[in-house]
Amino acid sequence: MSGNAARSGVSVVSRAMAVLTTFDQDHARLTLTEIARRADLPLATAHRLVGELARAGALTRAEGGEYVVGRTLWDVGLLAPVQVDLREVAAPFLQDLYGATLATVHLAVRERLRALYVDRLVGNRSVPVVSRVGSRLPLHSTGVGKVLLAHAPADVREQALLSLEQVTPFTVTQPARLQRQLTRVLTDGFATTSEEMSLGACSVAVPVADRRGDVVAALGIVVASLRRDQGRLVSALTVAAKGIGRSLA
Amino acid sequence: MSGNAARSGVSVVSRAMAVLTTFDQDHARLTLTEIARRADLPLATAHRLVGELARAGALTRAEGGEYVVGRTLWDVGLLAPVQVDLREVAAPFLQDLYGATLATVHLAVRERLRALYVDRLVGNRSVPVVSRVGSRLPLHSTGVGKVLLAHAPADVREQALLSLEQVTPFTVTQPARLQRQLTRVLTDGFATTSEEMSLGACSVAVPVADRRGDVVAALGIVVASLRRDQGRLVSALTVAAKGIGRSLA
């Protein structure tokens, strides 16, 4: 009658991973109870798993008793080959771009219906932004997202147009209007946003094409206003994007 | 007689973590057999664990059949609070420093008897270096290491002086000589190396002190030669380090 009632049949490993993936950018520190709830595990089970993960260094206990991702996982995670060639090649160009504009610089690739930010540079006097390395943001409300979407296969574009979340009052949510913008992105060679992702932040972005001409990433910068020198920014971005493309294998 | 002979008594979780920690900077892609050997697990056991980890997204199978760290772990690992305040505060200063010098810029903290590189900027025309974010390099053969060691507690210094690995022909391996250098680091306010970590690379580094005056990190740059403008580099580094220190909470 007592003891283990319904062993759910999933492996320990997948449960442990479920615990780990309860952490995300908005939930970087969690209590045991939250972990159990989010991973859908009995409290006692979560307690044991979390304890073992902590002992192994995968999790660490913060001051308040909450759990955070541990240093060991940081080490291991850094080894993941997530766009490493692209990032290594692009890094110097991002730095030059930052030096020339002093604006926040973004490098993103498309991951299904999201823009995955693989690298980022933020300055002292830059406009505050929500993105971080590893962030996944909507394709329709960011500069890099629009570029990636404009160059995406037709089926991806169609699916993306089906659900346009209203992030700020200025987010473009009408499919027809966004479609027109995407067409212009292809002809103009760059995309812009005006407070469509976060208030007070505008952005410009250009595609990064490899030697075969395929768009593999988008390069963008975030500024307070585009009124002034949009032309100069587009030029700087284009030069950097070309440089990255040429350096890709 | 058959079946499971000696269940070693360790949990599945710790075994899974043992598998994950077989990966390091010099072994970013491993075959199943290598994993089993390095984690000291029977092949069949390693095979099952690796399979489950791969199914959970913690590992990915590369083209050649080797395993690499998966995207899921990259996501989770990025959430680890490893010097996040320091890194966020320092990032803009590193970028300015790169802009002013076009040299590779390093930010490192001390982790026991190693220098842990928490951030890094590498340019197009920079001297090639071995460090990456997450690298742990010796304290006695790197610029940032010497700074961190000079400001470390006495017991740490003593212990570090006991084993000075000869990395290149120019590495300082005599304890007395290194001790004299460390004393100078304290009076001069900066440390230098000349091809002591890798041939063809020299470095300058300065301490980053928080508001209480405690040295919490070291900031360094790597150049081909120090002959020319060591003074200018030290100045730029000092300014940046002061700025970081002032911005720390």
Add this chain to the structure above:
DNA sequence: AGCCTCCTTCCACTGGCCGGAATCCTAGTG
């Protein structure tokens, strides 16, 4: 073919995992 290395599958045994329940903490409340 023969040999070698690495990968995959099989299967009987058993000890580590499971999780409801009880207990221990805090912190907040009347």
Add this chain to the structure above:
DNA sequence: CACTAGGATTCCGGCCAGTGGAAGGAGGCT
């Protein structure tokens, strides 16, 4: 101070998931 509420921790018997030696592919090289 007693009481409550929410979370964290410990307990413990039952049982199945994990274990790993062995055997069987799959290539590659001589």
